Amino acid sequence: MPLPADYHMHTPLCRHAAGEPVEYAARAIEVGLTEIGFSDHSPMRQDNFDEWRMNADQLSEYVEKVEKARADYPQLKIRLALEVDYIPGHEDWIRELSAMYPWDYLIGSVHYVSDDWEVDHPDKLSEWRSRDKMQVWGVYFDRLTMAAESRLFDIIGHADLVKKFCFYPDRDCTPLFERFLHSAAKNNTAIELNTAGLRKECREIYPARHILNLAFTRGVRVTFGSDAHKPDEVGMDFEAAIRLARSVGYTHWSRYAGREFSYARL
Numbered sequence: 074m075p076l077p078a079d080y081h082m083h084t085p086l087c088r089h090a091a092g093e094p095v096e097y098a099a100r101a102i103e104v105g106l107t108e109i110g111f112s113d114h115s116p117m118r119q120d121n122f123d124e125w126r127m128n129a130d131q132l133s134e135y136v137e138k139v140e141k142a143r144a145d146y147p148q149l150k151i152r153l154a155l156e157v158d159y160i161p162g163h164e165d166w167i168r169e170l171s172a173m174y175p176w177d178y179l180i181g182s183v184h185y186v187s188d189d190w191e192v193d194h195p196d197k198l199s200e201w202r203s204r205d206k207m208q209v210w211g212v213y214f215d216r217l218t219m220a221a222e223s224r225l226f227d228i229i230g231h232a233d234l235v236k237k238f239c240f241y242p243d244r245d246c247t248p249l250f251e252r253f254l255h256s257a258a259k260n261n262t263a264i265e266l267n268t269a270g271l272r273k274e275c276r277e278i279y280p281a282r283h284i285l286n287l288a289f290t291r292g293v294r295v296t297f298g299s300d301a302h303k304p305d306e307v308g309m310d311f312e313a314a315i316r317l318a319r320s321v322g323y324t325h326w327s328r329y330a331g332r333e334f335s336y337a338r339l
């Protein structure tokens with residue numbers, strides 16, 4: 074069985090990743106992948122919003138880099154995508170972005186729980202200590218739910234990124250997960266198994282088995298992603314992710330081309 078596609082990979086344009094798309098593609102072939110997708114951090118309407126994404130006028134360069142990888146490695150299916158920050162109020166911008174290039178899919182990710190706090194930012198750990206964990210998790214999953222409801226995205230990225238630094242609430246968050254997954258199922262929005270969590274403090278794939286179980290029960294589709302920020306990370310820990318997906322019952326992953334989905338066997 075061929076490996077599922079690695080649909081979550083970055084490029085140096087986001088200013089915190091290394092290696093050109095051609096190098097990611099070469100690595101993909103080395104590890105036995107037959108399909109990949111670039112989903113670098115998308116620009117904001119305001120280029121100075123933060124310092125970990127490309128500027129809007131770099132989108133054409135991004136597309137060219139991905140096209141270069143396509144030209145150099147015709148034996149590999151290479152999808153063109155973006156990882157878009159979902160922030161309430163940014164919907165019009167996201168719609169504009171989605172019309173700019175022929176994207177194969179858009180990953181909607183929540184990093185921001187307020188206009189200036191990304192829960193996964195290592196320099197902003199002090200925020201965590203001054204906040205109620207349950208409240209942060211509540212806002213995080215509310216935003217994920219809104220992202221699924223918006224129908225702007227094909228896939229929701231790292232659906233429990235909020236656990237990255239192990240700030241877990243002491244109450245059961247199942248109702249938050251249920252509400253999000255209900256929206257994902259209803260709006261045909263997939264979630265990804267993102268192996269980057271294994272490389273972070275939480276030492277666990279995003280999302281946790283408990284969430285994936287609920288997702289399977291509700292019929293939410295899945296994709297796979299390494300969230301590679303360097304060529305070495307392409308396809309990383311896919312065996313573990315496939316094992317996890319199969320163990321909760323998944324037999325297929327979702328393939329995207331031109332924002333249309335089809336099933337592929339797992």
Ligand code: ZN
Pocket residue numbers: 083087089114302
């Ligand atoms: Zn990144």
Ligand code: FE
Pocket residue numbers: 156182184230231
């Ligand atoms: Fe992300």
Ligand code: FE
Pocket residue numbers: 081083156300
């Ligand atoms: Fe990412």
Ligand code: ZN
Pocket residue numbers: 156182230231300
């Ligand atoms: Zn990411």
